[in-house]
Amino acid sequence: MHNPFAEMIDETTDSELIEQSKNGSQAAVEKLILRHQAWVYNIALRMVFYPHDAEEVTQEVLIKAITRLSTFNGESKFRTWLYRIATNHVLNMKRRGGELQTQSFSGYGDAINGVPDLDLPDPKAVPVEVPLLVEEAKIACTMGMLLCLDRKQRLIFVLAEVFGVSDTVGSEILDVSPDNFRQSLSRARRDLYQFMNNQCGLINSNNPCRCHKKTKGFIDAGHVDPNNMMFVSQRLSEIRSVAASTYAQVDDVMDRQYATLFRDHPFLEPKDQILWLRQMFEQRSFRDTLHLN
Secondary structure, eight states: OOOTTOSSOOOHHHHHHHHHHHTTOHHHHHHHHHHHHHHHHHHHHHHHOSHHHHHHHHHHHHHHHHHHGGGOOSSSOHHHHHHHHHHHHHHHSOOOGGGGSOOOHHHHHHHHHTSOOOOOOOGGGSSSOHHHHHHHHHHHHHHHHHTTSOHHHHHHHIIIIITOOOHHHHHHHHTSOHHHHHHHHHHHHHHHHHHHHHHBTTTOTTSOBOHHHHHHHHHHHTSSOTTSOSSSTTEEEEHHHHSOOOSOOOSOHHHHHHHHHHHTSEEEOOSSTTHHHHHHHHHSOHHHHTTOO
16 A cells, blocks of 8 residues: 655655646546545544544545645645645544533543443344454553543554654655654653553553453443444554654653554545545536636
């Protein structure tokens, strides 16, 4: 799969599609969007938590990119141009999804501890295999932890720690210095991993919290829906398999273990990836959408 965040990147295909798009090819625009849509979506998902909200954010970002495409003149890398639009949008958009409830690490820990430890559900009483429910609970819980970071910390953590974006690439996308990028990442790691070390039993065995013990409670509380799982059922592949780590290796062994939990999260695709785009072109002329003369 095309990884737009690799340290060294060949943008030949993007450049060809951009040129064709400017010459009036709707098919080229669709191909360009499909190369980047899942990446924008997976960033948005970790900013707002809920897939339907992430789909809306993704569409908003890509509409901005499409309507400004005629202004792209190649002075910067296309990935810098596109993902700067994406990151500016998610940093400044209205609060939605999981962000509507302001979350602190202490409050999140209290909420998890308030979920009772229960036996796993009867396999005959649920529509999917029980291990999938446990995985859904684990992913939902760790995704929720990200919401306890402020937006900038969360975004930089997602880019660097989850998708393996280097400080060079990340600083270009966010238009900050590499040192600022590294400092923000360091603070995000510190806050998140300190919480996990004190709360989560996935790595620190001294913590009593276990995903399989919380799964039934998450189901009862509506955090996990066996009939409509948000993460496991949409799995395309693990993030680590599509976004090879390019960031400098973390020296601390525990930090690497915590990062692995997030890199084992699923890399997901939004539904109806191209349908919304064609509907937009139907509502207004293709050339008007791209502001072509």
